[in-house]
Amino acid sequence: MPLQQALRHLQVAFTNFWAKRAKYPTFKSKKKSRRSAEYTTSAFRWRGGRLTLAKMTDPLAIVWSRPFPENASPSTVTVSQDAAGCWFVSLLCEDVIEQVPATAAIGIDAGLNSLLTLSTGQKVVNPKHERADREALARAQRAMARKEKGSANRAKARLKVARVHARITDRRCDLLHKLSTTIVRENQTIVIEDLTVRNMVKNHSLARAISDAAWRQFRTMLEYKADWYGRNLVVVDRWFPSSKLCSTCGALAERMPLSTRTWTCRCGTVHDRDVNAARNILAEGLSVTACGGGIRPQRGNLRSGQPTVKQEHPRATKGIPVR
16 A cells, blocks of 8 residues: 555656646655655554554554544554654544634744744743754764764664754754744734745854744744634735834834844834834734735835835725825
8 A cells, every 4th residue: 555655646746747836756865755654544444542554463552742633533644754763653634623712913023042022022032952962963973974884883873863853853843833832822813024044044154043943944833823723824024124113103223233132212212122023023914914915115215224115005006096
């Protein structure tokens, strides 16, 4: 059955290629890719919460990461092994997410000093998982570099490097899952900023820290969890000057270098850079929602340092005479 499923996946890949939805299928590396086998209903047995695969006499000894849905039966089972040598079983089944009522709205500003800053003033400390295990990772990589390529000792050393990477990844994913679930369950409207991480990591001084923060992964989690719980996820334009705009009087500062963490507006308000940005992101997201998503700042004015001017979408002003 896993061999048949592999052929079905290849057929889907070629169908997407011929329909110009994807590139030409390529072979996956045995060392770099996650090895997996997919079983359909006829190739496994599910009884009393115990899973037995084809050609096995005893059920698998599974440590569950979450409770299995009641009165649900898996339609597909995928067994995979990661680079660190750990085995995983993924069961596909139908489930209904319990809807939790919420009315609050929140703005989120992502950063490096604080992983997340909320419009309520709360800050989430950046644990910097990669930096915490950087010495262990470097030590394991140096040991692997001294081993002869293709030898059994190098394979053992590579496994140790993979385990350090897996530890970093698991801790990061665990934190992001907890944060995203809490935010989605407690708020009806969530406003975030459209960050171009691909361009930001080109800054070699911050690339490692930005990659460790995993902003894009956090946004992906917010997107599908907001869809599960029926929440509104609003993404503010990347050119919106959230850090330079005063959340009290609306004045726009001319310069705001990254080293400036607090600043005083001409109205006398002392701002924390990240909290002020989160509040501006929330206000912009609510205005976009109220006006049907047609409000965006003019990019030319933002780059030249001129005050922000809002624009209505052409369809929103259709039929209105111009004076």
